[in-house]
Amino acid sequence: MKPRFGLQARFLVAITLMLGVVVLVLVLLMQRQQQMRQETESISREAVHRLVDTYLRDHAASLARRVAERLANPMYYRDLDAIGTVVRDNSRDSLVDYIRVYDLEGRLVHDGSVEIADFGKRMDDPLAAQAIAADGLHVQVSPTVVDASTPVMVGSERVGGVRVGLDLQVAGRYEQRNLSELGALMDDLAKRHLGWLALPLGLLALVSILAAWHVQRTLVRPIRWLAASARRIESGDYTVERLHSARTDEMGDLVRTFGRMSEAVARHDREVRRMAYTDALTGLTNRLAFRESLDHRLMLLRGAGRQLALLFADIDDFKRVNDTLGHEAGDEALLQFANRIREAVDKYGGDDALLARFGGDEFVILIQEGDVRAAATRLAEVLVAELRRPLDIQDRQVFLGTSIGITLFPEDASSASALMKNGDIAMYQAKVAGKNGHRFYSRAMDHAVERRVHMEQELRGAWERGELSVVYQPVCRTSDGRVVGAEALLRWQHPMLGMIAPSVFIDVAEQSGLIEGIGPRVLRTACTEAMRWAGMGDGNDRLFVSVNVSPRQLRKGDLPDIVAECLRETGLPASSLHLELTETAVISDELQAAAMLARLHSTGVKVWLDDFGTGFSGLSHLRRVPVDGVKIDRSFVADLQRDPDDLALTTAIIAMAHSLGITVVAEGVEKEAQYNLLCERGCDLVQGYWLSHPISATEFAHLLARRGR
Structure with missing residues (x-):
């Protein structure tokens, strides 16, 4: 194994060599000192001048915009006192030479003075033409001022403009004062530190240069390559050229390891991208x-x-x-x-x-x-x-x-x-x-969505404003034609739109969640009215009231508690309250519905399945979900006379329900012939326009008095 000459050892050797030659270059520092001072002063003057110039332009533009914003209403109403106050408030800055407010024709409206000597005169100074013609913020410079102009807007309407002029002479004095202070500081610094810092400063400079050269070659260059490659990988580009290094030190190990890592990351990225951009079920683009x-x-x-x-x-x-x-x-x-x-x-x-x-x-x-x-x-x-x-x-x-x-x-x-x-x-x-x-x-669809959103906004608070009311449609017994109860129906009388169809606003209430607040109020109102009918029924029959329950109320899970509270507050017997739920709401979560209906049954409340025959349930669902009655949908009742299939289906529903001990109600009865057909087939209860339209609680009480007593 080759001996390792590590990166740290190389750096120490390089530093030692640099320190040995530091003395040779110290003279250069002394020769360069004066020249650097001159260059520094020149650069400082240019920098300060640019800063001052930038500041003046930005300050003028900012001040013009601020004044224009405050002048919007005063200019719109031509309130000269308010305009003057705004101009004078913003003229207190020592840099401000003038603030001029003008109308759309470039005539002077106010200059901050009390007398406004040039009021109504068109501005004709050298900078006025460009300022008046500008559509937006416009900054221009003359030998004496920096002029910024901007229109005064009220909404999208231009009502005038404002010009702000900053005095360049005042700014020049400020610039000169800062340069003088800077020069004095530099003189003081040079006098205090030049003598005793020359040698160590020169030594440090030389050592730094040589050290930087060595580090650049042995450390910085590989690290820059690694950083550039890492940035490409970070941005999603994994086509990084692998750098082959023969070095035996730590940097060589790092370069070789990074190359292997980049290849592994590229493989994983291809797999992750495939998973991230593909739908897991269908294999389609996601x-x-x-x-x-x-x-x-x-x-x-x-x-x-x-x-x-x-x-x-x-x-x-x-x-x-x-x-x-x-x-x-x-x-x-x-x-x-x-x-x-x-x-x-x-x-x-x-x-x-x-x-x-x-x-x-x-x-x-x-x-x-x-x-x-x-x-x-x-x-x-x-x-x-x-x-x-x-x-x-x-x-x-x-x-x-x-x-x-x-x-x-x-x-x-x-x-x-x-x-x-x-x-x-x-x-x-x-x-x-x-x-x-x-x-x-089409654009009209946007309007439809907007109308739906507007209706939702209008529906909020409609109950408190007295726009929503509850009406009652009588339910009659076919055996003797007696009124045995009523269905509570919600109506919305809008002050501007008139009567809004329930099919429209109930859907909005359901989708927006407003039904969760409206539903319990309808229930409480219906129970309260039903208590007032006590004793007005026929014989020993107590009148009932049926209330529709939305799928959202059923899913929320607190319906039994709400019902129990309403019955307790109003004193209505549980057997006099019928809750109507749609087939779809029940079968969407049959287990939850069955558990909730069981809780309701335990209190004595009866449950009816509304719109029966239009959903997807049938006999198997009726066996698993406890209901007391079904309501044959009006779509079947409407065609009883013309469509044999509807007549056969209605007959089958009645027979099936009776076999399970379930009451059958037909809704939408609008003709005597429909009523007679339903009576012949043993339908228990009916409701519809032929018997009675939905009426107010007072009218329903009168109806009971006429028919029952």
């Missing part, structure tokens, strides 16, 4: 990689006159697969969807098309070849048709679909963030329009 690619393509397309289209595809009702079949089935559905989308994109998207999965059930496609609008339309139509076909999952067929939003560059937006936002909006509008279709983004 959100991160797609966004980087989109940013890069937009940068290349800007100014080139070419278009680009983004398609946002979201699977319709995908949550139903996870809820009913499990997450493994959901993953299988996603894989089949991804394969169908990939095949369609490969065939119709063009060579430069890019497909990515953004997570969940959302896929995004980028196309940029040819007529992108026509290509996007064709691809969207193909996707809607392909994804409508049934999926074979766990030996059963599952029918889903997809809603697609399309946005174009540069027609709709020029940035990646805006395009992605527009695509989401268009996709949402496709779902609102009925799902299983596509929509191009």
